[in-house]
Amino acid sequence: MKYKFLFLFIILSIFSQSFSQLRPESFSLRDKNYLSKNNSSSPLSNTITDIITIADTVWLGTSRGVSVSFDRGENWTNFYNTPDFGDAGISAVTYNKYDGSVWVAAAKDTEVTGGEILPKGEGFRYTYDGGLTWTSVQQPIDGPGDSTLSYGINNGVNLPLVRALPVTTGINNVTYDIAFTDGVIWIASYAGGLRKSTDKGVTWQRVLLPSDELDEISPDDTVKFALQPVEGDFGTDDHLNHRLFSIITVEDTIYAGSAGGINKSSDRGISWRKFNHINQENSISGDWVVALAYNQLNRKLWAGTRRAEGDTEFFGVSSTSDGGENWETFLDGERVWNFGIKNNDVIVATDNGAFRTGNQGNSWILPNNIIDKKSGVALTSSVFYSAASEGNDVWLGSGDGLAKLTETGFWRGEWKIYFASLPVGSVSDTYCYPNPFSLKLEDLKIKYSTGGVGKKITIRIFDFAMNIVKTVIQNAERTKSLDDAPEKWDGRDENGNVVPNGVYFYRIDFDSDNPVFGKIIVLQ
Known part of the structure; x- marks a missing residue:
């Protein structure tokens, strides 16, 4: 039997907004820039x-597959439109410290009955050799008869087995996070819930978490609820805590973030205790937990917590230094996507920038203008989806490019910006993208080359x-190869007004060299 209500998760879900990224609030895995080369000086996607x-080594999950650099971002190998990856986007990338493998979760859009486009989990790929070879693992799919599971005394002998909704499709069964304990792979999936594998994904076991009504479960409990993320023909259970979005392991302790709170297990996933907005005096800000991070230096757990259904819940960051007994909340109202850790500093990727604290949340500071001095290009997006660090390097991932800061101090240093684009054919060539262009979606990028020598450029x-209509840059010093980052135009005239729809042209002057021209179609 196919459970039709699985196709209605978006409608039934409390999370109604959607973006064009592979994040928990994103159910459209698109990218505006179609690129097909596999080796370049930039990642293959801007998302x-x-x-x-x-x-x-730097690994990126993008809307156009996986990208990896083995030299801190100087060169990139991109896996997209290859036999191993096809045209899938990446919803999670994780390193297994126990065996040195890198795992990625893939997803893509698919059309369902009625023409609606919904996300579909495309399984996993893992590599032990930096991407030279990949092993594929199918997305966990239940058979129609997989409607029970054994849990403690609920083993079919002492007490009946626990009823469990069979997830018989990859639709909405997208994995958003992966974690590891020794010999065990743990995955957090929206429709598929929390699962584990002890044989590298050949088989998977469903993991039972508390229902929305319970704060904890143990093997000695009589389970009277079903493992079920949404009500339907299978039953009336509708547990937000069975919709999973994040997971992290701290040695053998497991934290799993759902739409119903943060679940903690200290016995390798057998017993669970749930922390949510209403069951503690010092609680998390909201029950929808989209990201988890742990700082090994100060043993502090950080969570991106959003409002789910409670009237008093709010968007923000929650953290604990005592294993979840007490929580502090920060950045009230901010929509968090992910975290990065640099020594004792915490970087939070949000819709309003990359906030950073060096004093455990007492103050938060955004970076100043992110400008690549070599290319003159700025990363103007305020929406960041990812962050990481290694040594003096800080990495920020947005929906409009990747940035690397080689630090000399707190948010100080030299920025390098990576934009995905095809190289121009020669110094007399130029193109712009996306074309047609809408400033409601992103800036226009104008690609050109100075042949690798310094010249004064006017656009x-x-x-x-x-x-x-607009002078984008005038007599600006630029040194650009055929594959360097583009210039940007925001679709506004000299007075800051949005230009109307229509056909426009751009002209690039190179010192005394012949100018080059291109055409732009503005379509709001």
């Missing part, structure tokens, strides 16, 4: 959903009648 760093935008 960076996850970052992990291991010494000189002007003209309307169809060749009247000057």
